Amino acid sequence: MLSLARSELAWQEAQRYLAGGVNSPVRAFRAVGGTPPFIQRGAGARLYDLDGNEYIDYVCSWGALIAGHAHPDVVERLQRAVERGTSYGAPTELETALARRVVELFPSIELVRFVNSGTEATMSAIRLARAATGRAKIVKFTGCYHGHADPLLATAGSGLLTFGIPSSPGVTPGTAADTISLPYNQLEPVEEAFSQAGGEIAAVIVEPVAGNMGVVPPAEGFLQGLREITRRHGALLIFDEVITGFRLAPGGAQELYGVQPDLTCLGKILGGGLPVGAYGGRRELMELLAPLGPVYQAGTLSGNPLAMEAGLATLELLRRPGAYERLEALSARLADGLRRASELAGVPVAVNRTGSMLTAFFTSEPVTSYETATLADTARYARFHQAMLRRGVYLAPSQFEAAFVSLAHGDEEIDRTLEAAEEALREIASS
Numbered sequence: 001m002l003s004l005a006r007s008e009l010a011w012q013e014a015q016r017y018l019a020g021g022v023n024s025p026v027r028a029f030r031a032v033g034g035t036p037p038f039i040q041r042g043a044g045a046r047l048y049d050l051d052g053n054e055y056i057d058y059v060c061s062w063g064a065l066i067a068g069h070a071h072p073d074v075v076e077r078l079q080r081a082v083e084r085g086t087s088y089g090a091p092t093e094l095e096t097a098l099a100r101r102v103v104e105l106f107p108s109i110e111l112v113r114f115v116n117s118g119t120e121a122t123m124s125a126i127r128l129a130r131a132a133t134g135r136a137k138i139v140k141f142t143g144c145y146h147g148h149a150d151p152l153l154a155t156a157g158s159g160l161l162t163f164g165i166p167s168s169p170g171v172t173p174g175t176a177a178d179t180i181s182l183p184y185n186q187l188e189p190v191e192e193a194f195s196q197a198g199g200e201i202a203a204v205i206v207e208p209v210a211g212n213m214g215v216v217p218p219a220e221g222f223l224q225g226l227r228e229i230t231r232r233h234g235a236l237l238i239f240d241e242v243i244t245g246f247r248l249a250p251g252g253a254q255e256l257y258g259v260q261p262d263l264t265c266l267g268k269i270l271g272g273g274l275p276v277g278a279y280g281g282r283r284e285l286m287e288l289l290a291p292l293g294p295v296y297q298a299g300t301l302s303g304n305p306l307a308m309e310a311g312l313a314t315l316e317l318l319r320r321p322g323a324y325e326r327l328e329a330l331s332a333r334l335a336d337g338l339r340r341a342s343e344l345a346g347v348p349v350a351v352n353r354t355g356s357m358l359t360a361f362f363t364s365e366p367v368t369s370y371e372t373a374t375l376a377d378t379a380r381y382a383r384f385h386q387a388m389l390r391r392g393v394y395l396a397p398s399q400f401e402a403a404f405v406s407l408a409h410g411d412e413e414i415d416r417t418l419e420a421a422e423e424a425l426r427e428i429a430s431s
């Protein structure tokens, strides 16, 4: 039986000093119930909590840790780097090295700007798009999450979807009015929005594979259609590849689907577990940024040397022969095994997967959109989550998130996970 006695004490104490006991809402486990395990350390594909429980981790810091926890290469680079100081607020060669790597991997990116989070990346990319086009409005898709900047909070996925928050109080009506929210995976509403307000739309921002309503891959032709429509109307196409960048292919979803956006937002894997975001695109767009151009964006800790080192070490690990094949093979086994377990237990589950990101939705319908994602039985997911946690498998504490497979996962982890899933689903079927 799982004891969380120490985590429970830590949780009580956390709630005395931190708003909601956490620094990011979904960590509070409200959607799945129970005490969030307080983590003491991570190693490879495993997490260890204060009570000494061990878990196979499929959150992997929300996808950032594609090399797993405390990979020796990342740790060693960080240890060496920290001796030289933690921040200078002045240029380093590390920033150039990581930017060069990004430019090599993403043909749509000629220049890069590093920031400290995915939120900052999308917020800044939108500012740049507005400046470049002289237009105000942004099109986003319901259920896509692009961080918590005001213009992007309307009908966002992730935590907002988990908590049933359509938009956030504190976002002014004026800001909200500049955001047009449309259904993911449908082109007609995009055509319609452009035919009505084309001259006012600065950009379309999209998760090329949605990960924040659970994993929903793009419908055939959706991304190509967005490319064509935005080009025709002189608007920019922004791919938010904060999850998909470096995960689905070295050059992200744009490489996988063969669609080149004007601007790309990166984060998570790029920082190898340290706080990083980045945005980039064609030279003439990026040269609008200060100091070359008038669009202001800055950061005290941007391009932080430790974060650059962790990112460089992580991208180096992804370069090893067979890295993506390994992620693909393990993730395919996991997805197939979950489907089989669901059939065996008679608990309908729709497993969506693109590469090493996947979601098991508790629904009998295929999940191809926000609407179909939200048909999932969240109470069932909560029971599944608890049953898996008890069996040492740490899944995202919400139905509307992805599970991430890392390079540190192996056949042993997948086998153990599938055994746990078979038991957990049987338990759900009989309750």
Ligand SMILES: *Cc1c(COP(=O)(O)O)cnc(C)c1O
Pocket: 062, 116, 117, 118, 119, 120, 122, 145, 146, 147, 148, 207, 211, 212, 240, 241, 242, 243, 267, 268, 277
């Ligand atoms: C996580 C995420 C963000 C926000 O990144 P933060 O580093 O949490 O600010 C933006 N877009 C997508 C697609 C994300 O998954």
